Amino acid sequence: MPEDLKSSVTDDQRLIRRALRGDRKAFEMIVRKYQQPLLNYIGRMVREREQALDVSQEVFLRAYASLASYRPEYKFNTWLFRIASNYLIDSWRKKKPATVSLDQPLEGGDDDGCYLQVADEAASVARTLEMKELRTRLEAAVGRLPPHFRELFVWRHVNGLSYEEMAEIKGLPVGTVKNRVFQAKEMLRRRLEE
Amino acid sequence: MDCLSAEKIYRYLDGDLSAAEGAALEAHLAVCSECRTAVEARRRIGEAAACLPAFDVPADFAARVREKIESVPAPAPESARANVLRWFGAAVAGVFGLGLTYVFVAVLSGTDLSQAFIRLNGILWGAVRGSAYYAVKGLKIVVLTVEVFVRIAGRALETLQAMTAIVGPEIQAFVVGTTLLLLIAGALWLRRRYSFAENRHEN
Numbered sequence: 001m002p003e004d005l006k007s008s009v010t011d012d013q014r015l016i017r018r019a020l021r022g023d024r025k026a027f028e029m030i031v032r033k034y035q036q037p038l039l040n041y042i043g044r045m046v047r048e049r050e051q052a053l054d055v056s057q058e059v060f061l062r063a064y065a066s067l068a069s070y071r072p073e074y075k076f077n078t079w080l081f082r083i084a085s086n087y088l089i090d091s092w093r094k095k096k097p098a099t100v101s102l103d104q105p106l107e108g109g110d111d112d113g114c115y116l117q118v119a120d121e122a123a124s125v126a127r128t129l130e131m132k133e134l135r136t137r138l139e140a141a142v143g144r145l146p147p148h149f150r151e152l153f154v155w156r157h158v159n160g161l162s163y164e165e166m167a168e169i170k171g172l173p174v175g176t177v178k179n180r181v182f183q184a185k186e187m188l189r190r191r192l193e194e
Numbered sequence: 195m196d197c198l199s200a201e202k203i204y205r206y207l208d209g210d211l212s213a214a215e216g217a218a219l220e221a222h223l224a225v226c227s228e229c230r231t232a233v234e235a236r237r238r239i240g241e242a243a244a245c246l247p248a249f250d251v252p253a254d255f256a257a258r259v260r261e262k263i264e265s266v267p268a269p270a271p272e273s274a275r276a277n278v279l280r281w282f283g284a285a286v287a288g289v290f291g292l293g294l295t296y297v298f299v300a301v302l303s304g305t306d307l308s309q310a311f312i313r314l315n316g317i318l319w320g321a322v323r324g325s326a327y328y329a330v331k332g333l334k335i336v337v338l339t340v341e342v343f344v345r346i347a348g349r350a351l352e353t354l355q356a357m358t359a360i361v362g363p364e365i366q367a368f369v370v371g372t373t374l375l376l377l378i379a380g381a382l383w384l385r386r387r388y389s390f391a392e393n394r395h396e397n
Contacts, residue, residue, distance in 0.1 A: 022268035024260055031256040036248060043249040052249065060259045067269040134242045142246075157243035182204045188239055 012076040019067055027067075031060050034080055037159050041081065044154045045088055047143050055091070059084045075165065082169045085151060092147065134192070141191040149184035156181050198222065198229045203236050293318070 012033075018026035038059060043052040062083050063070075070079055142150060155161040155169075163181070167174040198206075198219065205211050206219050223230050252258075293314050300310035358366060 020269060024263055024268070027263060028256045028260040031259045035251050035255050039249040039251055049249070053252070053255065057255075057259055057262070061262055061266075064259075064263050065266065065269060131238075131242060131245065134238060135245055135247075138239065138242045139246055142243075153243070157240060158246055160244075179201075182201055185204060185236065185239055186200055189235060192239070193235075 013072050016067060016070060016072075016076070019064070027064055030076070034077060035060075037077065038080060038084060040158050041151075041154050042084060042088070044142060044158065045147065045151060055084075055087065059087055062087065074168070077159075078161070078165050078169050081155065081159075081161070085169060088147075088151075137192055138188065141188050144191065145184055145187060149180055149187065152177060152181050153184040153188070197226060198232065200232075200236070203229075203233050206233070207237055207240060289318075 012030065015026045015030050019030065035056065039052060039056050042055050042059070043049065046052050046055055059080065063080055066083070070076070142153060145153060152166055152170075155166050156163070161169075163174050163177050166172075166181075167177045170177065202211075202219065206216065211219065223233060296314055296317070297307070297310045300313065301307055305313075361369075
């Protein structure tokens with residue numbers, strides 16, 4: 001395990017132990033650490049900002065309530081994503097969450113440092129614009145993926161989870177997860193080519 | 195080599211191919227523009243996905259979650275007793291289930307029900323006797339290990355007494371002081387390393 005990841009896992013476990021002793025500030029620090037990746041995932045699953053915030057809050061509350069059942073041999077983010085995934089499945093079973101127009105732009109930084117290294121400046125600008133347009137279309141296409149494909153695609157490509165972590169969260173074989181991510185990407189590619 | 199399947203392209207982009215497979219694929223790409231285009235199209239999706247914008251998290255989001263959890267009791271860690279009870283319960287349920295299965299299978303294969311229970315009783319007692327035998331053996335090993343440690347400690351003490359008889363009080367004080375310092379430094383290092391200082395708040 002890389003040193004920074006090891007240190008992050010140790011930090012998580014220290015914060016969790018403190019939270020279990022009643023230190024709510026420690027849990028707030030956990031929330032600060034994981035709110036962005038969780039919202040990036042939930043936001044793309046429910047496609048509506050206010051609802052995504054409500055769901056994220058509920059997921060953190062559920063995580064807090066069941067913190068005693070967290071096993072330190074697992075990474076905290078995989079445990080949190082499993083709670084979020086189960087919560088979304090439950091809420092979809094009860095009632096399909098409201099969605100907004102797919103054309104509605106997502107909030108967040110427009111210029112987030114995703115540059116491509118191209119020697120020629122003009123070509124670089126053209127490529128950046130092309131990438132920006134591709135991102136906008138991709139965001140809309142991701143929103144149209146079936147939820148079980150969308151979830152895996154977002155975990156893999158937005159949250160940067162490994163196939164093994166995703167397999168652990170979903171309780172599926174790694175091969176199945178890989179296959180579903182490939183299928184999701186093929187669906188996206190076809191939609192982007194339409 | 196035939197043109198590349200989508201799966202092979204994704205495995206290539208994930209770095210999931212063996213060195214030989216990767217080399218063969220790259221050799222094919224060098225001569226097949228159609229496959230180069232296919233690889234490039236899929237690579238760009240991965241690149242664009244990695245750059246999708248982050249959702250904007252309100253500055254007070256974590257504080258709001260904290261406010262909510264202030265009103266609920268802290269999640270108590272599972273006590274050791276509850277853990278033992280859970281394991282004990284699982285073991286009892288397991289034994290009970292196996293026993294029932296045994297009786298069920300015995301009755302199905304034509305054994306009288308009372309005979310099946312008598313046999314099950316025999317099996318259970320055999321298991322209890324066997325476990326008790328190994329538990330006593332284990333206990334003996336523990337007692338022997340303690341005896342060996344006590345003897346080693348006794349010898350170490352004798353050696354120390356012999357040394358103090360030949361070493362002056364200044365050197366004795368130095369050795370005791372240094373040992374104490376080393377022990378304190380070790381304890382502090384362990385405290386930092388394993389974060390025993392749980393009550394230290396971080397911001």
